[in-house]
Amino acid sequence: MDSRLRSFPDVLLSVENISLSFGGVNALTDISFDIAKGEVRAIIGPNGAGKSSMLNCINGFYHPQHGAITYKGVRRNQMKPHEAAEQGIARTFQNIALFRGMSTLDNIMTGRNLRMKTGLLWQALHIGPARREEIEHRKAVERIIEFLEIQHIRKAPVGTLPYGLQKRVELGRALAAEPELLLLDEPMAGMNIEEKQDMCRFILDVNDEFGTTICLIEHDMSVVMDISDRVVVLDYGRKIGDGTPDEIKKNEAVITAYLGVGH
Amino acid sequence: MLYREAGQFKTDYAADQQIFPILQDRIFVFGVIAAAFAIVPAIASEYLYTEILIPFLILSLAAIGLNILVGYCGQVSLGTGGFMAVGAYAAYNLWLRVPEANNLVVVFLFGGLMAAAVGILFGLPSLRIKGFYLAVATLASQFFLDWLFARVKWLTNYTPSGSVAVGDLHVFGWRIDGPADRYLLILGMVVVATIVAKNLVRGHIGRSWMAIRDMDIAAEIIGFRPLRTKLLAFAVSSFFIGVAGAMWGFLRLGSWEPLAFDINRSFQILFMVIIGGLGSLVGSFMGAAFIVLTPVLLNQLPGWLGVNMSTAMISHLEFMVFGAMIVFFLIVEPHGLARLWAVAKEKLRLWPFPH
Numbered sequence: 154m155d156s157r158l159r160s161f162p163d164v165l166l167s168v169e170n171i172s173l174s175f176g177g178v179n180a181l182t183d184i185s186f187d188i189a190k191g192e193v194r195a196i197i198g199p200n201g202a203g204k205s206s207m208l209n210c211i212n213g214f215y216h217p218q219h220g221a222i223t224y225k226g227v228r229r230n231q232m233k234p235h236e237a238a239e240q241g242i243a244r245t246f247q248n249i250a251l252f253r254g255m256s257t258l259d260n261i262m263t264g265r266n267l268r269m270k271t272g273l274l275w276q277a278l279h280i281g282p283a284r285r286e287e288i289e290h291r292k293a294v295e296r297i298i299e300f301l302e303i304q305h306i307r308k309a310p311v312g313t314l315p316y317g318l319q320k321r322v323e324l325g326r327a328l329a330a331e332p333e334l335l336l337l338d339e340p341m342a343g344m345n346i347e348e349k350q351d352m353c354r355f356i357l358d359v360n361d362e363f364g365t366t367i368c369l370i371e372h373d374m375s376v377v378m379d380i381s382d383r384v385v386v387l388d389y390g391r392k393i394g395d396g397t398p399d400e401i402k403k404n405e406a407v408i409t410a411y412l413g414v415g416h
Numbered sequence: 417m418l419y420r421e422a423g424q425f426k427t428d429y430a431a432d433q434q435i436f437p438i439l440q441d442r443i444f445v446f447g448v449i450a451a452a453f454a455i456v457p458a459i460a461s462e463y464l465y466t467e468i469l470i471p472f473l474i475l476s477l478a479a480i481g482l483n484i485l486v487g488y489c490g491q492v493s494l495g496t497g498g499f500m501a502v503g504a505y506a507a508y509n510l511w512l513r514v515p516e517a518n519n520l521v522v523v524f525l526f527g528g529l530m531a532a533a534v535g536i537l538f539g540l541p542s543l544r545i546k547g548f549y550l551a552v553a554t555l556a557s558q559f560f561l562d563w564l565f566a567r568v569k570w571l572t573n574y575t576p577s578g579s580v581a582v583g584d585l586h587v588f589g590w591r592i593d594g595p596a597d598r599y600l601l602i603l604g605m606v607v608v609a610t611i612v613a614k615n616l617v618r619g620h621i622g623r624s625w626m627a628i629r630d631m632d633i634a635a636e637i638i639g640f641r642p643l644r645t646k647l648l649a650f651a652v653s654s655f656f657i658g659v660a661g662a663m664w665g666f667l668r669l670g671s672w673e674p675l676a677f678d679i680n681r682s683f684q685i686l687f688m689v690i691i692g693g694l695g696s697l698v699g700s701f702m703g704a705a706f707i708v709l710t711p712v713l714l715n716q717l718p719g720w721l722g723v724n725m726s727t728a729m730i731s732h733l734e735f736m737v738f739g740a741m742i743v744f745f746l747i748v749e750p751h752g753l754a755r756l757w758a759v760a761k762e763k764l765r766l767w768p769f770p771h
Contacts, residue, residue, distance in 0.1 A: 214633075214637060233636075234639075235637075235641055250633070251631070252626060252629075252631055252635075253631075254629065255627075259626070262620070266627075266639055269620040276616055277615055278612075279618075287620075288429045295429075330639070
């Protein structure tokens with residue numbers, strides 16, 4: 154499959170001159186790029202390039218020292234992770250961050266927490282609004298379970314599931330929030346070829362069917378070149394390339410960073 | 417064969433989300449509750465009431481409260497005794513100073529609410545500290561509350577040594593007199609409290625607690641507010657513990673002093689939660705039963721075996737055997753009695769055909 158040539162007129166999120174350092178270590182230096190509404194945007198780069206730090210800045214977990222992030226037209230320097238969640242940014246993690254003591258169903262239900270509003274007293278009685286709300290959200294969660302083909306592990310504690318399925322449950326938890334922007338941190342790390350194909354299919358389906366904008370970090374170049382619309386390349390915290398997969402493949406700086414240069 | 421869910425198909429989510437989705441479980445639990453209300457009062461002796469059933473039920477309620485905090489929300493607390501004391505003395509002061517409120521349900525709820533307020537206050541450090549450090553901070557609350565009820569005389573109505581007594585108790589015109597009345601009142605309140613606790617932990621509030629327990633950073637990133645969630649757990653937990661404390665004072669002891677709610681009480685409830693099973697309501701009951709019944713059994717055992725022993729010897733042996741059992745238990749089944757129960761149920765589902 155060649156890269157999908159589509160056009161995206163509206164910018165959903167733009168990053169301007171972001172710099173982030175921890176003590177004397179510069180994790181990100183003067184990075185700017187944008188994510189268009191509806192696209193699949195990939196961030197690639199060698200280990201330690203600052204990819205995860207970039208995602209952490211976008212969803213408010215890290216606060217960059219310089220620069221600003223404009224999301225849905227609102228410019229901001231800082232926000233808290235739960236505020237990012239309230240504004241429609243969901244994410245998965247490089248190391249699976251599921252709630253291990255809870256079932257698959259409960260894990261995905263937590264993704265809908267921002268939409269569940271009934272108060273303590275209704276919850277204590279579990280009647281009326283509390284009961285209706287629980288069933289209504291259960292229906293939405295069941296649609297996600299069906300979409301991700303994980304019906305058979307619905308009631309299983311996630312701690313007991315194999316790695317590939319845990320990744321899928323984590324994607325389900327992020328999808329349950331019905332995000333506008335979905336951040337995926339290495340969704341295919343450590344997977345075998347079939348699991349990777351399944352995951353690619355889910356990512357493309359989410360993008361096509363729900364129109365969710367996706368920003369993903371991935372090391373598997375064939376995957377990145379196949380499924381993403383545009384790619385940004387980081388190396389040592391600096392941006393060294395930005396463009397469609399075909400442009401990136403021909404970019405000298407990127408080739409140097411990945412393959413090294415002869416001395 | 418006893419325990420078969422074959423043929424019980426769920427056709428809607430409401431049926432799937434029941435507390436007991438399996439028919440046999442429902443029959444069993446309703447049977448136990450009916451027997452507790454109807455059959456026990458017909459056969460129980462005063463000893464059974466005051467030394468076994470009443471302590472078991474009240475301490476179960478306290479264990480449920482602590483389990484919400486430690487087992488569901490993952491915040492370790494050693495201040496249970498102090499929160500029980502707040503419940504007991506707040507209830508006492510309302511009962512003493514507002515004669516119109518001589519209704520135990522109102523008095524106990526007030527005790528619970530005051531304990532919840534104090535719980536929120538001592539839960540504030542939980543935003544910044546976790547684990548052992550939080551345990552030490554709640555331990556400080558225990559000592560502070562012990563000091564408070566020993567030194568602030570108004571709270572104990574200026575009685576020497578803070579010893580207070582209650583009598584002439586009513587609930588909606590029903591005079592609570594004698595162990596059977598006290599047992600029925602406690603049983604009713606514990607059943608209601610257990611249903612409330614179950615409803616809370618199976619809904620979105622319970623999921624927010626468990627999310628914070630399992631991975632607080634991920635919980636925050638998907639939108640839970642850590643401080644609000646933790647403080648709610650402290651409040652609900654302390655509410656149950658406060659009600660249990662008020663019951664312990666009013667219905668178990670009748671007259672008490674601050675020593676009844678000292679640090680030993682905190683450890684006793686924590687043992688119940690750990691032995692019964694963290695994050696399990698049925699485990700709270702099992703842990704309470706274990707802690708209440710084991711000393712009674714150990715006490716009776718030499719007599720049954722026909723061994724002649726001095727009472728001092730028996731009480732020393734009791735401590736040793738009890739301590740050894742707790743250690744043995746934690747090694748063999750760290751997830752508590754509730755896990756054993758779940759495994760047994762799983763085995764019974766398949767028995768006698770293992771495949």
